[in-house]
Amino acid sequence: MNAIIKQALAVFSLCTAAVSVQAVTIMDGYNGAGLSYNGDVLGNPDVYQITHMEVTFDSSNLYVSIFTNFFEGADSLGYKYGDLFISTNGWHPNGTASNRYGTDDVSNGEHWEYALDTSTSDLYKLSAVDYLDQLVLSGPGTNLRHNQEVSVNTSKSTKVAAETSSADLSGVSHTVGTLGVISYTLALADIGITNLSVPTxxxxxxxxxxxxxxxxxxxxxxxxxxxALLMLGLISLGLSRR
Structure with missing residues (x-):
């Protein structure tokens, strides 16, 4: 019996470790609809470039890191950090990867379920009812990409009660042309994920x-x-018991 318990603990430890170090890198393959642009970035890439995001998770939290040249004050136009939008039912942009989703905007793309306010670290739940009222969109200035979701309208949205999610700006760039990072921590429970045995x-x-x-x-x-690793561990444990 002691051997079986030890084997079970070893399998559990291996699976837990695998979950804790899982990381996914999402490269910037998205343009979105709006004004015409030169390649990926509208304007100066040294100021506005986003290269990628990294997502990792453990048993309690998601960690999302945005790698970007942008920082507040990088230009003289007063632009701010946007908010992190989260979908909990998959990602459904309009268009295709081959055209970098160049037809996608707020009218036809993903409807986001949550938004994490970068300036306050507050997490908001977005309702399908009056969805557009809960968003702040880019535009209508002539030098902006129009009708893209950039932040949450906190006066029209519902803050998630007792949420513990947060934003961290300690790693942002302070030099034009230099890559920095904006880090977010999302408590899984805050966005309704309570069972990691079921993929979300x-x-x-x-x-x-x-x-x-x-x-x-x-x-x-x-x-x-x-x-797959979790299933392999359970199968191995079952065989060892036999």
Whole structure:
């Protein structure tokens, strides 16, 4: 019996470790609809470029890191950090990867279930009712990519009660042309994920309030490889008991 318990603990430890180190990198393959642009970035890439986001998770939290040149004060136009949008039913942009989702905007793309306010670290639940009223959109200035979600309208949205999610700006860039990182921690329970044995399809979106560059992407938590490892561990444990 002691041997079986030890084997069970070893399998559990291996699976837990695998879950804790899972990381997904989402490269910026999204343009979105709006004004014409030169490649991916509208304007100066040294100021507005987003290169990628990294998503990791453990048994309690998701950790989302946005890698971008942008910082408040990088230009003279007063643009701010945008908010992190989260979908808990998958990622469904309009268009295709081959055209970098160049037809996607707030009218036809993903409807996000949550938004984490970068400036206050407050998490908001977005309702399907009056969805547009709960968003702040880019535009209508002539130098902006129009009709892209950039932040949450906190006066029209519902803050998640007792939420513990947060935003961290300690790693942002302070030099034009230098890559920095904006870090978010999302408590799984805050966004309704309570059972990691069942994969959940997620989507994420971020931009500055100008939307000169936007990143979106999706993933599954846990990733299929983790689920396979969990199943392998259970099978191995069953065989050892026999």
């Amino acid at each position: 399809a997620l989507g994420f979106r971020w931009s500055a309030t100008c939307a000169n560059d936007v990143i979106e992407g999706g993933l599954s938590v846990p990733e299929p490889g983790v689920m």
